């Protein structure tokens with residue numbers, strides 16, 4: 098009796114089944130890649146620009162039903178001299194955020210080049226979304242329609258976001274993760290269904306703000 102009780106009390110609740118997914122961000126320097134990751138992972142925003150040297154990294158675990166999904170986010174330095182570092186970090190990547198800043202036309206035009214680089218590194222295996230950052234800033238040089246049209250020509254979801262006030266950041270990530278979990282081999286069907294549900298809930302919550 099006592100033995101059975103001891104055995105029972107030492108039994109831990111079963112661990113959530115863990116899945117790791119990897120996301121990278123691509124885009125010109127200073128478009129707001131690190132801030133987007135920081136906003137999502139830490140719910141923080143820093144005004145001061147600290148250029149990424151090589152790599153910036155964020156991790157965000159979240160629970161979906163009986164599963165835990167651990168997202169590893171890599172902000173790859175935009176400077177061309179970091180090409181070697183970027184090559185290494187394309188490996189095993191299942192998701193990619195193409196980032197431009199709505200206040201800077203050149204970085205919007207640079208998206209083609211970034212997409213080409215991603216394609217050269219196996220983008221056919223990646224889920225890609227487009228993030229138009231700094232939507233809070235009034236000195237805009239790229240209209241929402243231009244961004245949306247470009248993304249839809251490529252077949253990518255599009256989000257205007259602000260890391261400064263958090264606008265649409267959670268929706269972007271939840272949508273990206275739902276798409277990734279629907280395509281990564283070996284992901285259980287119920288987990289991908291939960292991710293879609295979560296993306297819909299987050300979108301509804303953010304739409305109401």
Ligand SMILES: Nc1nc2c(ncn2[C@@H]2O[C@H](COP(=O)(O)OP(=O)(O)O)[C@@H](O)[C@H]2O)c(=O)[nH]1
Nearest residue numbers: 126127128129130131132144146231259260261
């Ligand atoms: N107003 C505004 N500024 C932003 C936003 N996101 C980033 N920034 C600013 O843009 C600069 C570059 O951001 P950072 O994330 O380091 O760019 P990265 O080089 O692409 O990683 C920083 O000074 C940020 O404070 C945003 O959503 N709104």
Ligand SMILES: [Mg+2]
Nearest residue numbers: 130131149172
């Ligand atoms: Mg950075």
